[in-house]
Amino acid sequence: MECFPSLKHSSKVLEITCSDSVRLVNGTGLCSGRLEVKSNQSNQSWSSVCEDDFDQQDAEVVCRELGCGAPSVLQGALYGDLEAPMWTKEFQCGGHESALLDCDSSGSARDACSPVGLTCSDPDDVRLVGGASRCAGGLELKHHGDWKAVDNPDSTWDLKVAAVICRWLDCGSCISTGKRSHSSEQSVWWISSSCVRAKPALKECVTTGYEFSTTSLEITCSDSVRLVNGTGLCSGRLEVKSNQSNQSDQSNQSWSSVCEDDFDQQDAEVVCRELGCGAPSVLQGALYGDLEAPMWTKEFQCGGNESALLDCDSSGSARDACSPVGLTCSDPDTIRLGGEASRCAGTLEMRNQLEWRPVADWDSGWDQTSADVVCRKLDCGSAVSTTFTENPFDRQVWWIKSSCVRSAAVLLECVVTSALEIYSGLDIICSDLLAQPIISPSPSTNGVSKAKQQGLQVLMGSDFTIACSTEPQYPGGSFQLIFSTSNAARNYTLPAVNHSARFLFPAVDSAHGGEYRCVYRLYVFSHNFSSESRPLRLTVSASLTELIIRSVVLLLGMMFLIAALCCTSKVSRSIRTRGEPFFGARREEE
Structure with missing residues (x-):
């Protein structure tokens, strides 16, 4: 009997809903595995289904019965080829049935065949509502037939976890995430952050516990641009939605890499700004992989001031082969030290979701090494000291995981959501405290x-x-x-x-x-x-007097030299004049 996630907390009594005649075993989650069917309702035993007797319409019924999305992979022996009993009938589903055993079937004994390996897609049970697009807003989950807002019980929700939701929704990179406060308690679904990172379906992460909350999760994803295979949220191979002609048809939209030859610094500035990152620092082809993915067929011609890449002008330029754009954006200007005369000393503050708040230590691991990271990012040298403020602030804070600070490329990745407000702030003093004289x-x-x-x-x-x-x-x-x-x-x-x-x-x-x-x-x-x-x-x-003396001496020297040259010239001419008669008489005698 297959138990798919339909846990419900009601009046402190747990309710569980299982499928009674179909299950997927040995898969990676609740929506994948080797298909097994109850072979004899009286004996309550399970049998594998022969691949030759199973088609796409049969798979659609199974995925629907298990509360999963449409079938994405149907392959024999994909999840094991065990020597188990085989179902002896061929299913003949129309595709609209609610359960596999509701389908018509015919007897067809099989001597040997591969068992059905089935992978269903994630069900369409996650959405973001109330935002500017389908990729922004409050997170809602359809579970046990009900759409409800989602909250996080362990207060470890951060940008990396929210990025998983963005991928499930086929949106771009995660830009921001946080909690929305409500004036009164409302019914929510509680999910675990650690589960979201590991499970293929969000509904597998629903936990039982308190049914009501005064907060819920919000996420903002980019809807047409993303960076993949990078070291953080602000680096990776650039991909763009390749079909924007029909925004309503999300199934017809796929992601394409961008050709390096068609991308320049101004284009990169727009992408980094759109993703909430700092200025581009590295732009290099194939920096984050050179996959044989579809390539974007147009050349972007951004001015550099556009708010989104698809707002830029473009021209058609089909490419046979080129390297995909690898882009690294710098850390956004999201931290500062306030309250002192120097920008390199004071209380650590962070800007998240366009709001500046003091920062508090979430996991009690803040130390000199963590403060060093902040000083370097502020171009303030190294940390001289870091302390905790004794008195709590009157305003809300951003909680930060110090263990994440030491390794994260972008400090926003280290922010976790929490409604707690009693805390000690972080004071940091950096070595480059004084302005240059x-x-x-x-x-x-x-x-x-x-x-x-x-x-x-x-x-x-x-x-x-x-x-x-x-x-x-x-x-x-x-x-x-x-x-x-x-x-x-x-x-x-x-x-x-x-x-x-x-x-x-x-x-x-x-x-x-x-x-x-x-x-x-x-x-x-x-x-x-x-x-x-x-x-x-x-x-x-030299001084003016000394210059005058030097000039006079130089002038007198030049005059003496000229006089000496004149005297020498006169003596030479006199000698030549006295010798002329003698030489003349000698010539006459000859």
Whole structure:
């Protein structure tokens, strides 16, 4: 006798409904297995059915009788080829009967054959209602003949579990999930999260217990785009619904991969935004598999600002063969540290379903390693400390599994739904607490040229001042000016006054040339913090007086050289003039 999931909790009495003459055994769930029928109602024994005596219409009746969906696979010996007694009659169902034994049959003894292996599809007993599309809204389940909202008794419902529902509904990737609150208790079906991950049908996960709840589950899936075979919700091989011409006919809609040659950065930006992820970080063909799946036959031409990929313009461009798009989107901007002057210190908050809430530790495993993940994602260095706030907040929280934080690509995957509100929040202090200080020459400096490309020039003998300043985050602190050359390094320290300090250097000489940096140091939150400015290169040039002297000396030297050259030229000409008669007389004698 086959017991399919029809458990009902009513007045603390359990009711069970089983099929009395048909069952599927050795399958992966309640809707698959080797078909067996009661061979003799008087002897109450079971027999396998011969594959040669069973067709699609017979299978439709069996699947309907067991409360399953339409038959998807019908194959002999699919779930074992045991030497069991065989049913000796051939079923002749019309397909509309409510039970297999209601069908006509004829005697046909078989010597040997393969037993029927049958897989029924998941029944159409799950839906999302009240949303913008069939892929968004409150989760409802049809069970025991009744449609009811669904709630989760163990408070471990998260995005990965909700993604299973999205796949069952043939929707795209899961974007968000949470709980809807109701003003009064309503009748619901309770399901277990751990069961949803493992079972092929949601109704197998219905548990008995409390029949009423003041909350119910909500899910938002993308309806035409998804990422598959990735490491998280924001990575995978891109697939698009290949037939959007008839939205009402869901059975005629299949998923197709997108050709890498027809996809660019702007297209990727639209997909990441549509899936609630951050900006695209990796776009590479066959990154998440190179399956021989149907390929999308159009080239997307997105501007980058569209809200959905199918809102983009497209052009027909049939491809014979190409690599499918592999896309990785960055972690969405969904976390922050609030309540302090720095973005790198404060109470951890998260944005989920467009709402910012403080974060609470669900599994009591939060530690320095978990806080490190948050600091890195905020580009705030590493975690210096993390503590639990003593006083509860007045607003609702997002519960997070710390064990998930250490491995998840997207922190939203770690949020679990719960109606609990008594908690301790999470305070985190990261190493990059202080803003980068600014280094600059003082505006009143004499003999200093304008800074160009992070450098400045100072005249020999003049005075110059270097100013260090920082954003007004915290009071107090000090500035250390570090001066370094190729041979040595020196530093000077002044207290911060109005978040700045000025270092004066009178009568500069060539030894002052080199690289300068400002380091702001502050003791806050029981820890020492520091932040360093960009480098400022200083070169020393000659003073104006020295330049004039050098110019005069150079001019006198040039005048002396010219005079010497003139004298040399006159002497040479005089010697040549006195020698001309002698040479002339000699020529005459010859």
